[in-house]
Structure formats: structure tokens, C-alpha cells
Amino acid sequence: MQTSRYPFNQKQPIIKVLIVDDHNLVLEGLCSLLASHEEVQVVAAVDSGHKGLDYLKAHPVDIVLLDINLPDIKGMEVCGIIESKFPRAKVIALSTYNSRSIVNQMISNGAKGYLLKNVGSEELKKAIITVAEGGCYYDAEIQKTMADTIFNTMHQPPRLTKREKQIIKLIAEGKTTANIARELFISPLTVETHRRNIMKKLKISNVAALVRVAMDKMLI
Amino acid sequence: MQTSRYPFNQKQPIIKVLIVDDHNLVLEGLCSLLASHEEVQVVAAVDSGHKGLDYLKAHPVDIVLLDINLPDIKGMEVCGIIESKFPRAKVIALSTYNSRSIVNQMISNGAKGYLLKNVGSEELKKAIITVAEGGCYYDAEIQKTMADTIFNTMHQPPRLTKREKQIIKLIAEGKTTANIARELFISPLTVETHRRNIMKKLKISNVAALVRVAMDKMLI
DNA sequence: AACGCCCTACTGGTTTGTAGGTATTTTTGA
DNA sequence: TCAAAAATACCTACAAACCAGTAGGGCGTT
Numbered sequence: 440m441q442t443s444r445y446p447f448n449q450k451q452p453i454i455k456v457l458i459v460d461d462h463n464l465v466l467e468g469l470c471s472l473l474a475s476h477e478e479v480q481v482v483a484a485v486d487s488g489h490k491g492l493d494y495l496k497a498h499p500v501d502i503v504l505l506d507i508n509l510p511d512i513k514g515m516e517v518c519g520i521i522e523s524k525f526p527r528a529k530v531i532a533l534s535t536y537n538s539r540s541i542v543n544q545m546i547s548n549g550a551k552g553y554l555l556k557n558v559g560s561e562e563l564k565k566a567i568i569t570v571a572e573g574g575c576y577y578d579a580e581i582q583k584t585m586a587d588t589i590f591n592t593m594h595q596p597p598r599l600t601k602r603e604k605q606i607i608k609l610i611a612e613g614k615t616t617a618n619i620a621r622e623l624f625i626s627p628l629t630v631e632t633h634r635r636n637i638m639k640k641l642k643i644s645n646v647a648a649l650v651r652v653a654m655d656k657m658l659i
Numbered sequence: 660m661q662t663s664r665y666p667f668n669q670k671q672p673i674i675k676v677l678i679v680d681d682h683n684l685v686l687e688g689l690c691s692l693l694a695s696h697e698e699v700q701v702v703a704a705v706d707s708g709h710k711g712l713d714y715l716k717a718h719p720v721d722i723v724l725l726d727i728n729l730p731d732i733k734g735m736e737v738c739g740i741i742e743s744k745f746p747r748a749k750v751i752a753l754s755t756y757n758s759r760s761i762v763n764q765m766i767s768n769g770a771k772g773y774l775l776k777n778v779g780s781e782e783l784k785k786a787i788i789t790v791a792e793g794g795c796y797y798d799a800e801i802q803k804t805m806a807d808t809i810f811n812t813m814h815q816p817p818r819l820t821k822r823e824k825q826i827i828k829l830i831a832e833g834k835t836t837a838n839i840a841r842e843l844f845i846s847p848l849t850v851e852t853h854r855r856n857i858m859k860k861l862k863i864s865n866v867a868a869l870v871r872v873a874m875d876k877m878l879i
Numbered sequence: 880a881a882c883g884c885c886c887t888a889c890t891g892g893t894t895t896g897t898a899g900g901t902a903t904t905t906t907t908g909a
Numbered sequence: 910t911c912a913a914a915a916a917t918a919c920c921t922a923c924a925a926a927c928c929a930g931t932a933g934g935g936c937g938t939t
Contacts, residue, residue, distance in 0.1 A: 462755065462776040468688030486777070508755070535682070535728070535755065556682040557706070600885060613867035615925065629887050635928070644927075645895080648833030650870040820915060835895065849917050855898070864897075865925090 453477075454571045455499060458484040459491035459517065460506035460533065465556065469504060472560040479567055488512035492520060500528045501571050505550070507534040507541060515544040522549030529570045542584050552576040599640060606633045610646060611653040673697075674791045675719060678704040679711035679737065680726035680753065685776065689724060692780040699787055708732035712740060720748045721791050725770070727754040727761060735764040742769030749790045762804050772796040819860060826853045830866060831873040 456479055460466050466484050473479050482500065485491050488509045494500070503521055507514035518530050531552035532545045545553060552570045554563065555578050566576035599607065609619045616634065620627040638644060641652055676699055680686050686704050693699050702720065705711050708729045714720070723741055727734035738750050751772035752765045765773060772790045774783065775798050786796035819827065829839045836854065840847040858864060861872055 462685075462688075463779055464685045464688035464692070464753075464776045465682075466688065467691040467780075468682075468684030468686065471687040471691040472684070533684075556684045559683050560687075602886065611867055611871075613863075613865050613871075615865075617925085625886085626888055628889060631926080632888075633886085634926080638927080643833060645833055645835065645866070646926080647831055647866045647870050650867050651831070651833070651874075654871075654874060822916060837895085845916085846918055848919055851896080852918075853916080854896080858897080866896080 454479050454501045454567060455482045456480065456502045456504060456567065457482060457491060457494060457498075457500045457528070458504045459486075459488065459509070460484070460504070461486040461508075461510050462506070465506070465533070469563070472563050473567075475560075476564050479564065486510075488514070488517040491517060492524075495521065495525045495528060500525070502567050503528050503530045504567075505530050505532055507532060507545070515541070515548050518545055518550050519548040531566055531570055531576070537580050537584055539584055542581055553581045554578050555580060599637060603633055603637050603640075606630060607637055607649060607653050610634065611650040674699045674721045674787060675702045676700065676722045676724060676787065677702060677711060677714060677718075677720045677748070678724045679706075679708065679729065680704070680724070681706040681728075681730050682726070685726070685753070689783070692783050693787075695780075696784050699784065706730075708734070708737040711737060712744075715741065715745045715748060720745070722787050723748050723750045724787075725750050725752055727752060727765070735761070735768050738765055738770050739768040751786055751790055751796070757800050757804055759804055762801055773801045774798050775800060819857060823853055823857050823860075826850060827857055827869060827873050830854065831870040 456473065458466060458469055458481060460469070463486075466486075470481055470484065473481055482498065483494050485494060488511050491503065491505070495503075505514055505518060505521075509517065514532065514534075518532065521528055521530055529551045530545075530549060531554060532550045533554055533556060534541065534545075535556050537555060542553060552566050552575060554566055554576075558566075558578065562578075569576040605623070606619060609622065614622070616627050616630045620630045623630070638649065641649070643649055643652065676693065678686060678689055678701060680689070683706075686706075690701055690704065693701055702718065703714050705714060708731050711723065711725070715723075725734055725738060725741075729737065734752065734754075738752065741748055741750055749771045750765075750769060751774060752770045753774055753776060754761065754765075755776050757775060762773060772786050772795060774786055774796075778786075778798065782798075789796040825843070826839060829842065834842070836847050836850045840850045843850070858869065861869070863869055863872065
């Protein structure tokens with residue numbers, strides 16, 4: 440939507456790209472893939488979330504290619520911060536895996552694009568340009584995941600509450616109901632109620648399944 | 660150890676490298692990092708285990724840079740096959756994560772090197788040359804993991820049996836003792852015994868911990 | 880004010896899991 | 910081939926988890 444930011448009436452202003460990824464190989468790969476595209480300029484590549492945010496404080500950036508698995512902060516958090524504090528920069532998420540909860544969290548934190556790491560040169564370029572122009576670009580697989588999510592939210596609106604998330608985490612850590620009750624200063628009976636509600640919501644019936652869900656949802 | 664394979668008495672014969680990785684970015688990254696090294700020649704890059712093995716059948720290769728997470732077969736299996744059927748090719752494993760069980764499996768399948776994906780250009784080159792010359796090269800972090808393993812195997816020799824692994828998997832899938840018994844055509848009491856033995860061996864006392872161990876060991 | 884949602888708490892009862900022990904058969908490996 | 914290891918099966922007992930139903934207090938929305 441932003442037309443001609445520069446006085447020169449270039450058709451495509453150069454897109455400034457910041458890469459945030461702690462894997463050298465991926466970094467190199469991205470640079471290599473982008474090297475041949477003149478519309479795109481990689482202005483910096485950093486290996487942690489904090490460094491990325493620091494860079495954004497001092498320099499203008501159009502696109503942030505953001506890895507999910509960072510050593511310091513979670514990609515989702517970084518994404519949220521960029522979204523709110525540096526709205527000029529649009530985030531394109533990069534990830535190896537296609538997990539529903541991660542995709543959801545990224546998108547709800549404002550990621551305008553989402554690519555899997557097996558992306559090819561052309562798709563990468565297309566994604567960057569599309570997002571820079573104000574659009575969205577999601578990998579085909581991610582789109583499936585998104586459709587899946589919508590389908591599922593339609594069919595099971597009830598999400599877990601804050602307290603329930605807290606308790607599912609403690610259960611998955613191997614703590615007993617009594618332990619949890621002591622830790623949270625509430626009655627064991629209350630913990631049992633929460634536990635029951637969680638299981639009903641998730642349609643499962645034992646801790647084993649619960650732990651897996653918790654891990655899936657990255658609560659652990 | 661292999662001196663002058665070629666009639667010309669080059670100090671360092673060109674090392675033929677095959678890359679097996681399903682992530683385009685990583686592929687590009689590796690090629691980019693290796694481009695500047697004349698001793699090394701990337702003869703092929705494929706995106707699945709089977710393709711890699713097919714290539715090996717028809718062409719001589721010195722080093723295989725092998726990703727752990729492949730779409731078709733597990734990296735460990737590929738590694739084992741290469742080791743036994745194409746002994747000329749030495750495997751250097753590439754992985755994002757540093758998990759004990761994966762490292763162990765790769766090494767026991769004959770991987771001569773192990774790098775994490777945040778490896779730098781020089782380390783990569785060094786690893787390739789070292790391994791091509793008949794040596795080993797393990798990332799510093801991997802070495803820690805290896806030491807850890809040795810320490811632990813010394814302190815807890817008892818491993819899980821085949822049946823126990825099977826059962827731990829089913830438990831972690833959320834199945835009850837009765838279900839498992841039915842599925843395996845054995846008495847529930849037997850399943851309980853196995854369950855108890857597993858817990859004793861792993862020194863844990865509830866399913867939550869058990870599921871986490873199972874996931875750690877990549878049984879799921 | 881009324882409604883819905885969440886957190887809290889309880890009663891009472893059933894089902895699994897945890898923990899101890901023992902013992903027979905089958906498989907495996909030295 | 911013989912001993913060790915693994916897999917099978919059982920008993921008893923208690924602990925913990927699972928299931929169903931109910932219900933009051935707090936809090937924000939309509």
C-alpha cells in the first residue's frame with residue numbers, strides 16, 4: 440500500500456531485509472538465495488532475538504525474516520514486539536516444523552508471512568515482495584494448517600483458561616494433584632476440577648495424552 | 660589415511676561431497692559456505708534419504724553431509740546403510756538439535772562427524788577435511804553430549820528391552836494398561852509388570868515423566 | 880440487574896496407576 | 910547346551926487419577 444516512499448519514481452523501491460536466525464547455514468542459505476534479486480537488500484543478519492530488536496531500534500527495516508527457534512527469546516515474542524514497536528517492519532516467520540500452535544501464535548502476533556525452511560528461491564522472493572507491498576504470504580502447507588485451525592476452532596470453541604494452562608503445565612511436569620494444590624495455595628479438589636475440565640475440553644482421559652498436548656502446545 | 664588416490668601427486672585430492680538435506684535453505688547455505696574452498700567439491704545435493712542412497716550407488720563420494728530430519732527415512736538409518744554398503748563415503752551428521760539419543764544413534768551407526776547447524780564456514784571445512792582424511796570431527800557441544808552419555812552409561816547400564824520400548828510408546832500415546840494388554844494380546848498384569856520395570860529402570864514414578872522420557876528418546 | 884465465564888470448593892464413587900513380592904516359560908547368547 | 914536375560918503372569922494393598930453432579934463468589938458485559 441505504501442506507494443513511492445522515495446522521490447525517484449522507482450517501480451519497486453529496494454526492500455530492506457533483516458534476518459534473525461541462529462543457524463549459520465540458514466543465514467548463508469537465505470543470503471545466497473536473495474543475492475540475485477536486486478529489489479531485495481539484506482541489511483543485516485543476526486543470531487538472536489535481542490540483537491534483532493536492537494538493530495530495529497537504530498535502522499529502518501521493511502522485512503524481518505524471523506526464525507522461530509531462537510536461543511534467547513521465543514520467535515513469537517519477538518514477533519509481537521516488532522509488530523507493536525516497529526510497525527514498519529513486517530515479519531515473515533521461518534520455521535522447520537509446521538505445528539498448529541506455533542503457526543497460530545505467530546500469526547496472532549502479527550506475522551504477515553510464514554515459510555518453511557525447505558522454501559525455494561522464487562517463493563522466498565515472492566513472499567518478501569508480497570509482504571513488503573502490504574500483502575500476506577503463507578506457504579501452501581501453512582495454509583493447510585491454518586484451514587485446519589479454523590475448522591477446529593469452529594468445532595471446539597472452548598479454549599483453556601489461564602489457570603488451566605498453568606495447571607496443565609504443572610501436571611505435565613509430573614506433579615500430583617496434591618502437590619499442585621500446595622503450590623498454588625488452593626484446594627486439591629479445585630485442582631481436580633480444573634484437571635477434569637481440561638480433559639473434557641481436550642477430549643482426552645489421562646495424563647499421558649495430556650503431556651503430549653502440553654508439549655504440542657509448547658507449554659513445556 | 661588414503662594417500663594419493665590420483666596419479667598426480669596433489670597434496671590434497673579434491674573431496675567429493677554429497678549433501679542430503681530436505682531444507683533448501685540449508686542446502687544453499689552449505690553450498691555457499693563450501694564454494695570458496697577448492698579442496699571440496701559438492702558433487703550433488705539431494706532432498707531425501709533414498710535419493711542420497713541412489714546417488715551413492717552410481718557415483719563415488721568421499722563425504723556425505725547428512726541431515727537427521729529427512730522426510731522419508733530417518734537419518735540414522737541412512738547413516739547405517741551408507742556405513743555398511745558404501746564404506747568409502749564417510750558421514751558427517753548435520754542437526755539442529757543436540758539430543759543425546761540422536762547423537763548416540765548416529766555415532767553408533769558410524770557417523771564420523773557431527774555438526775550443529777549453527778556451524779561456521781571454517782569449522783565446516785575443517786570437519787570435512789578431517790573426516791576425509793580418516794579422522795573424526797565432532798562439534799564442541801556434541802562432545803559434551805558424548806561425555807554425558809559415557810558418564811551416564813557407566814552409571815546406569817540397564818537399558819530398556821524391546822518389549823519395554825514398545826510399551827513405553829503405547830503408554831505415552833495415552834493408552835491404558837488394559838488397552839495395551841488387548842493390543843499386544845498379553846495379560847494386563849504383564850503390562851503392569853513391564854510398566855513397573857520401566858519406571859524402576861528410569862527412576863521415575865509417574866506417567867508424566869515417562870512420556871517426557873519417551874519423547875526425549877524419540878520413541879514417539 | 881441479569882447473564883455468562885472463571886475460579887473456587889465439595890460429595891461420593893469408579894477406575895487406573897504405583898509398589899511390593901513371587902514365579903513360570905521363552906529367548907538369547909556365550 | 911546351559912545359564913542369563915527377557916517376557917509372561919499372578920497376588921495384595923494403597924495412592925492417585927478419573928467421572929458426575931452441584932454450587933457460591935467475583936468480574937466484566939450487555
